[in-house]
Amino acid sequence: MADSKSATLRLEDKEIELPIYSPTAGPDVLDIRKLYAQGGVFTYDPGFTSTASCDSTITFIDGDKGELLHRGYPIDQLAEKSHYLEVCYLLLYGELPTGEQLEEFENLVTNHTMLHDQMTYFFRGFRRDAHPMAILVGVVGAMSAFYHDSTDISDPHQREVASIRLIAKMPTIAAWAYKYHIGQPFVYPRNDLDYASNFLRMCFAVPAEEYEVNPILARAMDRIFTLHADHEQNASTSTVRLASSSGANPFACIAAGIACLWGPAHGGANQACLEMLEEIGSVDRIPEYIARAKDKSDPFRLMGFGHRVYKNFDPRATVMKQSADEVLELLGVENNPKLQVAKALEKQALDDPYFAEKKLFPNVDFYSGIILEAMGFPTSMFTPIFALSRTVGWISQWKEQLEDPHHKIGRPRQLYQGDTTRDYIDVEKR
């Protein structure tokens, strides 16, 4: 990073020069790494709204323009012309694959979709009503107990093996978490099916009959995977980077990312959105909930609306909306009450000046929840599908950090507001 520019910070009797670096896209950054040593002060930025935690070449978001690039390619072009495993290759290796490279990569992933058979016992340790995300966190973390030959992060080959294993096995783990939850037998992956079709079949097939994957649903599923693949330094990706900075093995780092994604403010929003639609119940109750969303004294927020970075329409939501319309038309579920409420809520919120002023538009989770509901997934499976999709983003960012020779353990400081030193008081004297 050439630091031809700098900013001067005047602190009481000191002047500190802080280098400024210019990116290929987005805002300049102020390098404050020497600030504490030279100025004796910390910066203060809870939530990191003004903080770049790393430099990266993988994904770029322009929140004002509503733009999302993966290695420079706009998400709408990738969603239209590419498919998930090709986007995985792009995120992992930085370039679109040749035909031969793509075939080799797809074969590699396809031939690693099975789990060590001993792992099936892990699922049986959970209660049947365990949330599938709890199973995902547990089983992915446990992979470090099974795949010892891909846990040494200092070995590039082992990092590569762990990457492929995670991308290949997440659909099987997520599908089996669902099957276990509903009391049906596990369905094994098939090597003659593409990634999305394999996942749908593992979720919805039963041994009692043949299951034919509907190509429109497979395409919509693949598009959901693609649209959730990576998203800069969001909360769960930052969690994976921070976990990895201590040298933790890849499976433990991805389990940490899954745990963070579970929250309703993040990846849990698609489940929270459908639960909100269910609570609203009917179109005539929408104004009551919009009023609550505007009421500062009410903690209620419209799930599936708003975004920390996008202050314009989430470009993924635009593409997802097209898929939602296709799937609803195919499945003829326009009369599903939750989906009717969704359509009416979208229109009323977009027409409401409050949401326009605060730039609160439907985000990717609003429409993905609608599609998954229409496909027959229970809301508890929405976030596991998000986690499955985001695994490649977590892995790509994890890989990028480990390949940076200057990376070090993350260790934020704090603005301490607690008690200063005081002496212990014996219990008799308290």
Ligand code: SDX
């Ligand atoms: C994801 O980071 C990522 O990239 C995440 C993600 C990814 O791909 O990894 O994109 C995936 O997590 C999408 C977001 C899913 N979350 C939800 O749909 C939950 C509902 N949304 C909100 O909780 C909220 O919008 C956040 C958490 C997403 C963003 O929170 P911020 O940054 O605090 O929102 P903001 O600063 O932009 O809020 C501006 C104003 C505030 O009001 P004021 O204090 O200015 O008066 O808008 C209000 C907020 O109270 N507001 C909402 C709202 N979201 C923000 N009011 C009602 N409903 C909402 N959904």
